[in-house]
Amino acid sequence: MGRNTLLQSIPSKMKAVVVTEYGGVEKLEERKVPVPIPKENEVLVKIYACAINNSDILMREGGYGTDTKSSEKAGWKREAISFPRIPGTDIAGEIVAVGENIDSSCLGERVVLFPFASSGPDGSEHMAEDITLMSSECDGGYAEYIAWPKELCRTMPLSSYVESSSFIVSCFTAWHMIEKSKVAPGEKILITGATGGVGSYAIQIASKVFGANVVALARDLSLKEKMIELGASEVLSYKSKTLSEDILEAAGGEIDVVLDVVGDPLFSTCLKVLRNGGRLAIAGAVAGAVTQLDIRTVYLKHLSILGCTLGTRKEFDQMLAAIREGKIQPLIDKTFPLGKAREAQEYFKDSGKFGKVILKNEG
């Protein structure tokens, strides 16, 4: 491995869980693969925790393709995934070796990894054509080690690897949605998928960082008190037959901004409750990606629809600062050992979790 290492005994092989081809959880396979060697400007990170996201599962299922043969364009660059591929975008770990050009003083630093590389300039890096996202265009965090550009490593915001990994894609996406929709103090915000990774962090950011009033939608109202602790003013069940009326009553009027990750089942409700000139930020479609839209609603109400994916390095750093200041708390539903990645992904897909599911690497 060379002389710039912290551990003299970095092995040549590591445990990794790889996706072997498009398909179900049976396509996740534990293998021994070579430990990556950090290239110029890179460091080798020993991974201690990796949070799970829908994107890990959608990659395996070929779920990002939108054309007739979806799997052919299932990567973020609209290309096929090259298998075997190690999933996982949300990594917390320790720098244990450095490549050329990197000062060895960073050895031992405990870091979280900004999850993609791109040539895009500051402010539009998430929109660049050449985006390389872990778990899609390159290997990710269901493994013991990863080599990653040092300039995309950040000091862990909390002392726990598991807690630090929990924020990365979910909280970052939530932050970007709120920033992009220019949420202002006192505005009325509706958050769908509020028990999930993105939604539960969105509640905290919208209320505790941006000073908005949040109405949160959940299936299970037994979580209401916990969601109020996160910062929601009101929590409603999305199963209600009178959901639009419930939302307007709970918010005390029409909604300024909807943050949506659910998609089809709540789409018409989201449009209906928005005020004239309201904003709808969309980052996901967990319950249905295709919907019906009465276009007149958009122009007659002067609505803005904002598509949101990931975010900028500046937003990532702002998010980490807010975590360090204690404004955003980690929300962990359950941890699994790395070797139980299949069970962890199945658990993640079940309805009813609250917060993040994390793969832990004890080794």
Ligand SMILES: NC(=O)c1ccc[n+]([C@@H]2O[C@H](COP(=O)([O-])OP(=O)(O)OC[C@H]3O[C@@H](n4cnc5c(N)ncnc54)[C@H](OP(=O)(O)O)[C@@H]3O)[C@@H](O)[C@H]2O)c1
């Ligand atoms: N664009 C991006 O950069 C980006 C980043 C992260 C995530 N995403 C996307 O955002 C979506 C949510 O991600 P996540 O990580 O927050 O997922 P998650 O943790 O699995 O949470 C999903 C949430 O959606 C709710 N939900 C599921 N089915 C529903 C339905 N039929 N009606 C209403 N609510 C429903 C769930 O509530 P119950 O469990 O109570 O049913 C849960 O609160 C996914 O589509 C994901 O791919 C996009």
